Amino acid sequence: MRPPTSLKKEFLKKWIMGLQLCSSSKKEMSFLERKKAIKLSADVAMASARNATTRWSRALISNASKDDSNKGLVECILGPESESLKRASMSLVLCNKRNRSKKISRKSCSIRRARKSSSQMVMASSIAKRLVKKRTQVLKSLVPGGGSMSEFSLIEETLDYILSLRAQVDVMRHLANVTELLNRK
Amino acid sequence: MSSRRSRQSGSSRISDDQIIELVSKLQQLLPEIRNRRSDKVSASKVLQETCNYIRSLHREVDDLSERLSRLLATVDADSPEAAIIRSLIM
Numbered sequence: 561m562r563p564p565t566s567l568k569k570e571f572l573k574k575w576i577m578g579l580q581l582c583s584s585s586k587k588e589m590s591f592l593e594r595k596k597a598i599k600l601s602a603d604v605a606m607a608s609a610r611n612a613t614t615r616w617s618r619a620l621i622s623n624a625s626k627d628d629s630n631k632g633l634v635e636c637i638l639g640p641e642s643e644s645l646k647r648a649s650m651s652l653v654l655c656n657k658r659n660r661s662k663k664i665s666r667k668s669c670s671i672r673r674a675r676k677s678s679s680q681m682v683m684a685s686s687i688a689k690r691l692v693k694k695r696t697q698v699l700k701s702l703v704p705g706g707g708s709m710s711e712f713s714l715i716e717e718t719l720d721y722i723l724s725l726r727a728q729v730d731v732m733r734h735l736a737n738v739t740e741l742l743n744r745k
Numbered sequence: 746m747s748s749r750r751s752r753q754s755g756s757s758r759i760s761d762d763q764i765i766e767l768v769s770k771l772q773q774l775l776p777e778i779r780n781r782r783s784d785k786v787s788a789s790k791v792l793q794e795t796c797n798y799i800r801s802l803h804r805e806v807d808d809l810s811e812r813l814s815r816l817l818a819t820v821d822a823d824s825p826e827a828a829i830i831r832s833l834i835m
Contacts, residue, residue: 595814599806688789695792702799715767718795722774725802732809739816742829 567609568727574605575731578637600630604637606728607704616717617724619705771795 578601583589589597604624607617625634699714700706703721706714768791775794 591814591818594818595810598813598817599810602806602810688787691789692792695789695796698796699792699799702796702803712764712767715764715771718799719767719770719774722771722795722799722802725799725806729802729805729809732806732813736809736812736816739813743816 564727567724568731570609571602571605571724571727572731574608574637575601578602578605578633581633581636597633600624601633601637602728602732604630604634606724608638610720610724614717614720615709615713616704616706616721623704774798 579598582594582597582601603620607620607624610617612618612621621634621638624630696711696714699718700709703709703714703718706717709717768788772786772791775791775798
């Protein structure tokens with residue numbers, strides 16, 4: 561499944577905006593500073609290209625805005641919708657905190673039920689379930705904002721996140737290759 | 746078992762079929778599983794491959810950021826190519 565060109569174009573536009581802002585504000589940047597700026601612009605640009613339609617993008621933007629030094633960059637890339645987008649991300653964070661406590665009580669109930677019936681089949685399926693649970697936790701830590709999603713939303717968000725990451729990597733790789741070619745001449 | 750799952754999802758009533766469909770879509774995206782062409786891949790394997798794939802994509806973004814940082818720093822200031830890059834990015 562190739563990432564759609566419109567997504568890549570949107571990402572490239574916003575990324576370049578961010579890069580221009582970074583280099584105009586600081587004349588001399590260290591190697592690591594520049595790398596961080598490039599990476600941050602890329603991540604925020606990708607998230608904003610999704611236009612707050614996905615939870616991972618909102619979570620990424622709200623995480624980036626928490627750091628004061630990034631705020632200017634985030635606002636520039638988000639553009640005029642930045643205020644409403646930030647409000648949407650903030651409300652998402654508050655709503656997630658409430659859902660988290662509900663989830664924990666539900667989980668402990670099902671574990672108690674599994675322990676009561678100790679037949680062989682239930683053991684095997686409970687091991688498989690534990691494995692899936694463990695891997696789901698890891699996935700939640702990888703997808704931004706994943707910590708408070710239901711399993712269904714998590715898989716949906718993961719699909720979108722992977723497609724966006726692929727588009728981001730493609731565009732970044734092309735830019736790097738072009739720059740390298742131009743440098744060689 | 747399906748009743749237990751619907752209880753866990755609460756009021757949203759997601760069917761098992763919907764979850765299976767999503768997982769198979771995820772399977773299509775993962776490079777390793779797609780090449781093996783087998784229909785029987787366990788959920789935990791799909792999740793594991795997904796996590797590995799996301800981690801490798803993160804690493805690529807990181808490496809590309811490093812590469813671009815190095816390239817943009819060493820662009821020769823006077824060449825016409827530098828002017829192109831500069832007008833695009835800097």
